[in-house]
């Protein structure tokens with residue numbers, strides 16, 4: 738794989754750009770209440786998030802690209818509903834995108850069906866050999882910052898730095914010695930809190946990983 742250009746501690750493209758218009762989270766988003774969550778992508782990561790977030794008490798719907806009848810029953814085993822991708826973002830408080838990185842921009846239109854104040858969480862990682870090469874990222878743009886621009890919404894980055902088998906099998910109750918931590922990045926501190934709360938509910942400590950501009954450190958091959 739060709740070496741990717743990485744500039745340590747750079748003044749990021751994020752810092753040079755005005756912030757994507759965002760919203761303030763309401764208390765409801767951070768108080769642990771049952772939330773309506775749409776998960777787009779029901780593969781290795783999405784099906785586990787569907788299972789664990791439903792088990793945590795949330796109202797979860799989950800979609801893939803092929804239709805509800807093809808969703809792995811594991812994703813639905815704790816109460817989540819299988820829906821069409823076009824419906825996944827409608828009438829939800831949180832949308833979790835869990836699809837290949839290069840498929841996310843094309844989902845922007847469907848995502849526009851989400852309420853303006855819905856929170857978007859993304860699990861994706863950019864793999865140049867798997868995904869289409871993206872020149873801006875190869876030139877040094879931070880993956881998650883680029884993705885947020887493409888979809889026109891602020892993004893919380895979570896669950897991207899753990900393998901799917903660990904996500905499915907190594908969750909543990911809060912306070913368990915040796916509990917694995919998962920980094921959560923977002924520009925808004927309240928958004929990070931929400932992401933960390935949801936990470937906690939999937940069986941892992943949420944680690945406050947700061948703004949999106951630093952999230953490149955947790956991309957594959959990054960220094961962490």
Ligand SMILES: NC(=O)c1ccc[n+]([C@@H]2O[C@H](COP(=O)([O-])OP(=O)(O)OC[C@H]3O[C@@H](n4cnc5c(N)ncnc54)[C@H](OP(=O)(O)O)[C@@H]3O)[C@@H](O)[C@H]2O)c1
Nearest residue numbers: 778779780781782801802803835836837838861862900901
């Ligand atoms: N696997 C890991 O260990 C791991 C760890 C951390 C992060 N990640 C990242 O998390 C993301 C998901 O990984 P994964 O391993 O779960 O991928 P995956 O097993 O390949 O699943 C991808 C899912 O996305 C769905 N999808 C693709 N395009 C879609 C669209 N336009 N609308 C709705 N659904 C769509 C696919 O549906 P269909 O099957 O119907 O096409 C599939 O359910 C990737 O970006 C990956 O890099 C993966």
